[in-house]
Amino acid sequence: MGFNLYDFTTFTHNLHIWFLENMSPGLATTVEWVIVGVLYIAFVALLGLFLIWAERRVCAIFQQRLGPNRVGPFGLIQTIADFIKLMMKEIVTPRKVDKYLYNLAPYIVICCLFLTLGAIPFAPGLQGLDFDIGVFYLSAVSSISVIGILLAGWSSNNKYSLIGGIRSGAQIISYELSVAMSLITMVILAGTMSFSGIVEGQRDLWFIFKGHIPAVIAFVVFLIAGTAETNRGPFDLPEAESELTAGFHTEYSGIKFALFYLAEFLNMFVVSAVAATVFLGGWMPLHFGGFEGFNHVMDMIPPFVWFFLKSFGLVFVLMWFKWTFPRLRVDQILTLEWKYLLPINLFNILLMATVVLTKFHF
Amino acid sequence: MSEIKEIFITSDKIKTDDYVINMGPQHPSTHGVLRLLIKLEGEIVLNVEPHIGYIHSGIEKMCESLAYNQIVHLTDRMDYLSAHMNNEAVCLCVENALQIEVPDRVKYIRTIMDELMRISSHQLWWSAYGMDMGATTCFFYGLRDREYILDIFEDTFGARLTLNYNTPGGVMFDIKPDFQKKVKDFIKYFRNKLPEYDQLLSGNIIFTERTKGVGILSLEDTIAYGVTGPSGRAAGFSCDVRKHHPYSAYPFVKFEEMLDTTGDTYARYTCRIREMWESMNIIEQLIDNIPEGDYALKMKGVVKLPEGQYYQRVETSKGDFGVFIESDGKKNPYRVKFRSPGFSNMFALNKMAKGLKIADLVAIMGALDLVMPDIDR
């Protein structure tokens, strides 16, 4: 079948041809969709469990203590136990909620998550949707989660949830702008919007080294705006437990709350995966221009291992932000975006355009 | 029909209610059981009304049926973070009423333990404040450092929180021979760790943006409300009882009162951090010179105060704590009243928080360092 750990394109191509030979084209397409869907759902479930376990262990390391280490080896089964508990909980629906919107909100957030996850290249040939306008698609689709959050806040019929939902909505809409602009900066450097094209363009040097100053500025801005997008870290005022119960998901219990929780962690993974792809080379190993021997050694590690190493490294950095900094107040969050990040982004785009036009990059 | 037309024409006939939020008795950020009724307009606070009494235990009434050496263990449970100073207040009141002078060794031990207790109280305050602000790691760093002090307490007193070490006439046990070494080791360790607190929280731009200029209380208001302790000194109110009415071994030490002039939350924060440094200086001045002697005077079995009213003030970590005992010659007091610093500090909250946002309210309350059993007794 041509299964090659380093390049999945031949394997998927052969699989596609095998399906077309044995069934009608319509059935083959449907079967392929079902397989890809099941793979993604399994990936999301496993990654969610792993990330929640990792968050608790990493949080404990920062606080000089041990995290969960009794349930299973190194506490790996702890999250499974927590999810079994959450699924067995009674789903308490308050009396006067808007039932349709209340039940719809978690699913919108999860759907948005799957849509964004589909566009990210995990390895050569292992990408769900390979558009020519990948970056544009990503920023468009990641805005859908705002609707889910606003619906959750509104339909819960609770003053606290409403305040939390509106705050969260304002925050996400503002930071979308910074995220999109820092991605545009890198698109200027790459010359293409498709993710596979961006990764291919980093074959001789990662973009963060190639476009030196503007790329580093764009990276920092993207990380800050990315944490604000996912309501994490120092920007988690909408769900600040010490101030307003639990924000927009106060009234959700059981499996619906689990969906919001999972979506938050996986959005964090998506942000770091996108940062790893656009700035740090995605699945491309670390290559330096002329050093063939070094490049050959780096090539020995399979690409998907590179991808996951980079993504989890950035996830660690995002967790580091969360456990170190105090929370920002809502007006300070918006000040940061509109008065600081936006001018820096605009200036950075100009700078990157100048650098590309004068070919002042590596 | 005409009433309906009237309502829609003139808008002042429309009935509006204020948006009242209840930060209920169980809430992760109010330190203890405190109910706050906050009247909001959007995000701006119009009025804050604290409701207290959820942990009222009737301590003052209980004291009326106990002998004088039995009152001391109840004061542990009032402001449990400065339990030793509360105990000392009652013992000093009784000793002044009987006009007896305790040995110097007792004074030195009491003062050293006071200052250690002050450091541990400020450590817990810092931990809880960081956690309220959102930096959860501060909680663990503060408590990790506090364990050293609590181990010293456990070694000497036998208990970590509800101490009951002072009795009228002295203290219950003598200190152990390795006490001085342990305290010196702790001071050396903590002098290295305290700059970390500044690097982690005080210097952080997010923190300074959230606390500078927030919750300003002018000097006149501070004196009018009777806000004492570091919260009062942040506005310039020189109210340190250790300086103005020294007791125990404080006349033998040189230290400074930490004053500031801005009166905002950041000033209250830095006053407490500077107090921790100053406490370490006081301990270093005293620890090597503990005089030999008895650790307690021989008191009669049943202590009876002469008739009259007696008052004693001490400086706890929250502020000015006062004990008032009225005696009618019998072996139980006639009336005991405690002046708790948290009570006066808390009721200045309304003045400080008007016109600010809810997140600021949490920041102000954290910097005031409220302990509810102290307020409710």
Next chain:
Amino acid sequence: MKSIIDYIVSIFKGLGTLLTGMKVTGKYAFTPWKNVTHQYPDVYPVLSDRFRGEVIMPHNANNEHKCTGCGICEINCPNGSIEIISKMITTPEGKKKKVIDQHIYHLGMCSLCNLCVKSCPSDAITMGQKFEHAIWDRKLLTKVLNQPGSKIQEGIKE
């Protein structure tokens, strides 16, 4: 122009403080073997010898204690956690003597204030080191401190 320079300088200063904070937590994150967790049920904590866990009455090898039944601890206890029940017996010399029958101790009410131990004239009771007192039945919290069949040691003054 000056405001632009102030703006840029404030951005860098702010970032600098954030990085300092991250350095502090990072220092602890990259040395995870230095955690301060005390693994409690596996490792029993080391308590000081003055630790106040509960009130016990030590008995020596001959099942003898030192309690004379004087009742001073009962008077000194602030909340009535001690009840002394004494009885009169006749000694071999024919005198009537008061001895302790039951020294009832209510652990559920005790505030561990140490006043009873301090005031005992014969050092009969002391503070024990056991702190795991959680039980399912409240009646088990009322203990009788002197063991059955024990009698007082010789030579303890009244």
